[in-house]
Amino acid sequence: MKIQRYEDMGAMELDIIREIASIGTGYAATSLASMLGSEVRMTIPEINLLGYSETIDKMGDPEECIAAVLTQMSGDVEGIMLFLLRLDFINEVLGKMLGKTVDSYEEMTEMEISVLTELGNIIISSYANAISQLAGIRIKLSVPGVSVNMLGGILTVPMAEFGYVTDKLLLIDGQLLVNQKRLNSTLLMLPEMESLNVLMQKLGAVYEG
C-alpha cells in the first residue's frame, strides 16, 4: 500500500517504523556508550502523529530553553533528524568529556557547544547508518546545525520544512538512558512522506519474511 498521507498508516506500517526506530536508537545508544564509557540504555521508541501545536505541547513549554542539533537527510530517504538535549543530559556529557558542568544554557561557550554538536552528529550518524544498512539504501546527512534557544522556535524548523505537504508531523522519538538515569534527551526522526514509502517497500518485504 502506498502511503499518501501520514494518517493512512495502519498498525503494520507503524510496527515497521517502530522497528526501524528501535534499531536506529539502539545504534545511537551504543555509540553514546562508547563515547561516555557509561552504560546507555534506550526506551522503546514512541511514534506520534501530531499537529503543530500538539507537537510543541508534547515536547515541553514553547518558551523553555533547549539545545538542539539538526541534520537534514537526503538521498533515498529525505527528512530531518533532530536531537534535543536538556541541561541534565548536557552536564552528564560535559562532565565526562570536559570534566566540567554548567549551571545554565547561557553559560555554555563555543567549546561546550561544539562538543554537543559533535556528539549530536555522531549519534545521528549512527542512527542513519543503521537504517541505511538495514534497508540497503543510501542516506546522506548534511553538516549539522546547532541551536540553543526556545523549544517552540526550534520545532518550527521541521514544521516549516514539511509545511507545504502536511499539517501533521510524524515524530519518531527515542530516549537514551545513561547509567539507569532518565536524562532528558530526545532523538527525533521526521521522514518526508515519499521516503516513508521507500522505507516501507525496502523493509516491509523483509518484515513479512
Place this chain on the structure above:
Amino acid sequence: MRDEVKIGIGDMKVLRQQGTLITYALGSCIGITLYDPVIKLGGLLHIMLPKAGDQGAATPFKFADTGIREMIRKMAAYGGVTRRYVCKIAGGAQMFQMTGPIGNIGERNIASVRQELAAQQIRIQGEDVGKNYARTMLMDVSTGTVRVRTMGRNEIIL
C-alpha cells in the same frame, strides 16, 4: 473577561477593547499585529510559510500572503479600517545556521510579509526580525502596545 488569548501556529485571533494577544516562540515563523487605535481593535497573525500557492483556501493563516489578506477581511468585519492600522512584525529568524531551504525560510517569510503588506498599502511601524533567536510576541489591546520577549535579552517594545 478573557485576559490572554493564545495564537497557535498558522492561526489568527482578534480582540477588542481589552485583553492580551500572545503567540509563543516564533522561530522562522512571523507574527504580524494590526491595530486600529480608533476602535481599539487588535489582531495577531502567526504565519509559517511565505506563499500559499494553491493551498490557501483550506488553511489561509499558515501563509503570509493569504494570511494577511484574510486577517484584513476578518478585521474589517469587526469595523477595522485598513488605513488606520498600525502594523508591527516580529520573527523570521534563522534558528540553525545551515545552507539551503531550511536555512533561509525565515528570510523568505520576511520578504513575503513585506510584499503583501505593501500590496495592501499598510506601512510597518515597528519590527524585530531575522537574526538567530526565537521571539514571543504580545499585544495589549487596550493600548496597542506590542512587546517582544526573547531568551537572555531584555523585553523590547516595538
